[in-house]
Amino acid sequence: MTIQRMYSLPNCTLLLEGLGDVISVGQPDARLPISMVINAECRLAGYEKPLSGGREFLEGLISAVSQYVQNLLSGVSTTRVQKDAPQLVQMERLSETQHRLTVRSQPVEGATSAPTVTQVDLNTVQLFDLVEAIDQLLADSQTLPDLTLNLKPVSRREVAKPQQVGKQLVPAAIGVSSLAAATVLLSLLPIPKVEQPKELFPVRQQTTATAGGSPSPTGSPSPSPTTSPAAAAPSPSPSPTASPNLQQLEANLTRSPEITDPTALNTLSQQLRDKLDQTWSNRTAITQDLTYQVGVRQDGTITGYKPVNPVSAENASKTPLLNLLSTQAETTPASIALYKVVFTGSGNVAVASWRQAMTSPVSGIAEITSTQELEAILPKLTSQINQNWAATPKFSEDLIYKVRVRQDGTVVDFSPENEAAARHVQETPLPKLGKPIADGNPASVQEPLALFKVVMQPPDGALEVSPWRGWQN
Amino acid sequence: MQLNSSPVQPGTPVILGSLPDPTIADQTCPRRATIEIDLMLLAIEALDLEGSEVILQTAQFLELDGIIKDRVTLWRLRNTNPLRRHNQRRALSLTEAKALVVVGCYMARRLTVLIRQLLLAYQQLQEQQLSMEHHFRLNEYLERFRAHFRSRMNPRRAAVAENYSDESLNQLALNLLTELLFCTGTYGIQRFWFSLFDGEVA
Numbered sequence: 001m002t003i004q005r006m007y008s009l010p011n012c013t014l015l016l017e018g019l020g021d022v023i024s025v026g027q028p029d030a031r032l033p034i035s036m037v038i039n040a041e042c043r044l045a046g047y048e049k050p051l052s053g054g055r056e057f058l059e060g061l062i063s064a065v066s067q068y069v070q071n072l073l074s075g076v077s078t079t080r081v082q083k084d085a086p087q088l089v090q091m092e093r094l095s096e097t098q099h100r101l102t103v104r105s106q107p108v109e110g111a112t113s114a115p116t117v118t119q120v121d122l123n124t125v126q127l128f129d130l131v132e133a134i135d136q137l138l139a140d141s142q143t144l145p146d147l148t149l150n151l152k153p154v155s156r157r158e159v160a161k162p163q164q165v166g167k168q169l170v171p172a173a174i175g176v177s178s179l180a181a182a183t184v185l186l187s188l189l190p191i192p193k194v195e196q197p198k199e200l201f202p203v204r205q206q207t208t209a210t211a212g213g214s215p216s217p218t219g220s221p222s223p224s225p226t227t228s229p230a231a232a233a234p235s236p237s238p239s240p241t242a243s244p245n246l247q248q249l250e251a252n253l254t255r256s257p258e259i260t261d262p263t264a265l266n267t268l269s270q271q272l273r274d275k276l277d278q279t280w281s282n283r284t285a286i287t288q289d290l291t292y293q294v295g296v297r298q299d300g301t302i303t304g305y306k307p308v309n310p311v312s313a314e315n316a317s318k319t320p321l322l323n324l325l326s327t328q329a330e331t332t333p334a335s336i337a338l339y340k341v342v343f344t345g346s347g348n349v350a351v352a353s354w355r356q357a358m359t360s361p362v363s364g365i366a367e368i369t370s371t372q373e374l375e376a377i378l379p380k381l382t383s384q385i386n387q388n389w390a391a392t393p394k395f396s397e398d399l400i401y402k403v404r405v406r407q408d409g410t411v412v413d414f415s416p417e418n419e420a421a422a423r424h425v426q427e428t429p430l431p432k433l434g435k436p437i438a439d440g441n442p443a444s445v446q447e448p449l450a451l452f453k454v455v456m457q458p459p460d461g462a463l464e465v466s467p468w469r470g471w472q473n
Numbered sequence: 474m475q476l477n478s479s480p481v482q483p484g485t486p487v488i489l490g491s492l493p494d495p496t497i498a499d500q501t502c503p504r505r506a507t508i509e510i511d512l513m514l515l516a517i518e519a520l521d522l523e524g525s526e527v528i529l530q531t532a533q534f535l536e537l538d539g540i541i542k543d544r545v546t547l548w549r550l551r552n553t554n555p556l557r558r559h560n561q562r563r564a565l566s567l568t569e570a571k572a573l574v575v576v577g578c579y580m581a582r583r584l585t586v587l588i589r590q591l592l593l594a595y596q597q598l599q600e601q602q603l604s605m606e607h608h609f610r611l612n613e614y615l616e617r618f619r620a621h622f623r624s625r626m627n628p629r630r631a632a633v634a635e636n637y638s639d640e641s642l643n644q645l646a647l648n649l650l651t652e653l654l655f656c657t658g659t660y661g662i663q664r665f666w667f668s669l670f671d672g673e674v675a
Contacts, residue, residue, distance in 0.1 A: 073652055073668035096647065097596040123596045125589050128654050135659040149660050153495055153670035348634045352641075367604070402606075415609060451606070468606075 003034050005143045007136045009129040011045040014137060016058075018144070033142045044130070047120055051103050053088070060088035061103075062134050062147065067091075068099070069131050070151065077160040095262075099127045175300060176275060259298065259337040265353050268337050271300045273351040276341065279320040283347035286318050290343045293354055294321065295336040301326040303336055319343050368407065368450035374467045377450050380409025382465050385454065388429030389461060395424040399456040402468060403430070404449045410434075412449060428456060486536055489571040491663065495670040501564035504555055506669035508632075510565070510573050511554035513656070513665075515625070516649035517580050519618035520587060524580070531576045540572040558627045574666055581656040588654050595647055605643060618646035 007014040018034035040058040043050040051057075068091035071077050090102045101120045122130065138149045259265060272294070291308040302324045307313035316322065321341075338354035368374060381403070399421040403414040411434030416422040425431060451468035497503065502510075518524030525547075532541035541547050550573060551557070553565040565573075581588065587610075594608045606612050619642045626633045636645055656665045 069655055069664060070668050070671065073655055073665060074671035076668075076671035078671075095599075096644075097592075097599055124592050124651050124654065125596075128589075128658065131655065132658045139659050149663060151660075151663060151667040153667050153674045154672050155674050156672060159672045342638070344634070344637075346628065346634055348631075350635070350638050350641075352638065 002038065003032055005034060005137075005140070007133040007140075009133050011126040012129040012133050013043040014133040015041040015043070015050075016137070016143060017041075033145055035144065035146075037144065042130070042133075044120055044122065045126060049118075051101075051118060051120070053103075053105070057088055057103070059147075062138070064089040064091050065101075065127075065131055065134055066149075066151070069127075070154070074154070076154055078154040078158045094121065097123050099124070101130075176278075179301075257335040259335050264298070265337050268296050268298075268300060269339060269351050269353060272296055272302070272339060272341070273349060275300070275324060276320055276343075276349045276351070279324060280343070280349065281320075282318065286315055286343055286345060288345045290315050290319060292316075292319075292321065292341045294339045294341045296339060297326070297334050297336050303334075305341075308340075368448050369469065371471055373407070374450055374471070377405055377407065377409050378452070378465055378467075381405055381411070381452060381454075382463055384409065384411070384433055385429050385463060385465075388432050390429070390432075391427070393424070393427045393456070393458070393461045395420060395427060395456075396458050398458070399424055399428065401428075401430060401454045401456075403434070403452045403454050405452055407448060407450075414454075417453075428461070430454075485568060486539065486572075488535055488537070488575055489568065492571045492574070492666045494567055495667075496674050497670065498675075499564075500567055502553070502567065502570045503670065503673040505673070506570060507553045507565045508556055509669055510570060510577070511551045511557070512645070512649055513577050513581075513652060514551065514573065515621050516618060516646060516653060517577060517584070519614050519621055519646065520584055520653075521580070527580060528576055531579055532572070535575060535579060537572045537576060540569055541576065556626045556630050556633050558625060560627070570669070571666070574669075575662060578656040578662040578665060581653045582661070584653070585657045588650060588657065591650055592654060595650070614650075615643050615646050618642065618649075 002017055003020050005016045005018075016034060016037060017039045019036045019038065020032035020034055037055040037058055039052060039054065040061075041050045041052040042061065051061075064087065067078070072093075088104050092100045092102065094100050099122045101122060103118045103120070105115045105117075135149065137143055138147055259268070288311060290312040292312055293306045293308060294302060295304045297303050302321065303326055305316075305321050305325075307316060340352045340354050342350040344350065368377070397420040398418070400417040401414050401421055402417050404412040406412060411430070413434045414430050414436060416425055416436075425436070453466050453468050455464040456462070457464065494500065514524075514528065517528075521527060525544075528547060529538075529541065529544065532538050532547075541550065549561055550565065550569055552559050552561045553563060554560065591608075591611050591614060594611050595605070598605060598608055598611070605615055619639060622642055622645075623637070628634055628637060636642060652665070655661055658664070
């Protein structure tokens, strides 16, 4: 007699068909334990075709998912799973919210066709439902009583070494040290003397300049970027630590195409952080947070930076940024990644992707963050609110609202940010200008928006409007 | 698996019997475990305004008030977290840790619906490439978590200072939200408990 058991959750249904080994007489209603699996089927929301297989598939699914969740919870990855022979089921992390389940079909003896591979991407809640279905099965003593929750903390031996970090660090270290070596060697070279032309023959003058101006870089031990003729060419300040042209550095940031690949961004961000951390020697010199926008090329070299506020500009020399700048003249605009780098007064370095830090999306709908644009929108918003007061307001506390505004100054929506603001919203002009943000579900818009903080003060509703994230400069 | 076979010591509440003692040297919680447990409760407090009060009520309800006696005891237990401003410099015993884990997971289970909603919202915002501020309830949780974290953790600790920016605290809060979801399941308590000792046992 086949027995079916189903474990059903919103995003996942686990269906088991099997045979019981006890033949119960006179107890037709009793739940017989399934002791043998004929078929196990896992249906996931959004996927037409269920994943299915026999006992081997079921056990593979349980162990892969279970181990994956433990890694997710502890953040400690393990070598345990990889040791076992070919895995039918594997789990892999795609992003913070996406998890990939890969299922290989069981190889059939004598079959010539390659085993099929099914991939299913789950979000965190779907993954949880899958885990929960499995846990309910494990907890059910009437279904496969021999399968139980088999958890064991990962032992020290089994912790997977974070090899990736090492792999990334070595080339970065080589890069930094060869740059340093080249810098030392180059500083030994005499500053090329430009002979004063004795006769005013323009043609002759040019030839002397080029002859004296190209010291051979063969002494350098490595093909470091600084050995390129451009860097070695005679210049008024050949030392790489000389004060840089700020405008040039800023231009580097805007001229080049941007790197947006998240994994590349992540890797570069780690490299940048490590590099800054290692080279920042005089940490006590700064007393307050210094913030910069920093551009980094694919190979990790810093191509430019831009102080975010005047304090950061004044104190730039106290940070390691200057020393790390690539001195190579940009011949072709290589793509760069932009980071927000903060040197904190307490002696720490924080690196975050510039786009993430500004929380504007990578593409599509952008948030308006530039000071210029915000300055242009602000008066439009202020005058609209001022013109639309219907009656004398009666509130007695400050009302604070968050308002989303289009480029042309029209209000898209708003949300009250304090309790009084919610109570008195009908007395303000805001409902006339835009709609309230429905609980947590802002209307999606296809154009850039600016976020403003609007404060109305009693008694007559005096306005204070400022950008939600403050002025950048 | 010794889930049911672990001997219940006399005087230990029965409910803690489902959590076996891991094989660690001095039978006290490793550093990472004390941090994880405290942060998990911090996330619950950011979800539930009356969180700290409910922790005590839940402890009483689960008959764990022998271990989590009152507000002061709870404060001392949570301040075994080395990142706290008022770190107690004493170890968290395994029994105390179990009690906190059981209470935390029990509270997480009551917040299941909210936790699922917030995680779905987080995923949708990510897909639409919008910032977290666009979802009122999620933003509220993140703001409260950041405020709790900053007011209670010692910024002179490297692990705290590195995570002091809004972005990294948001990420931490979202990771904790995921952890809380997995705590709500049938074996959520066991899964969370075992994860605390990953990489710590011989």
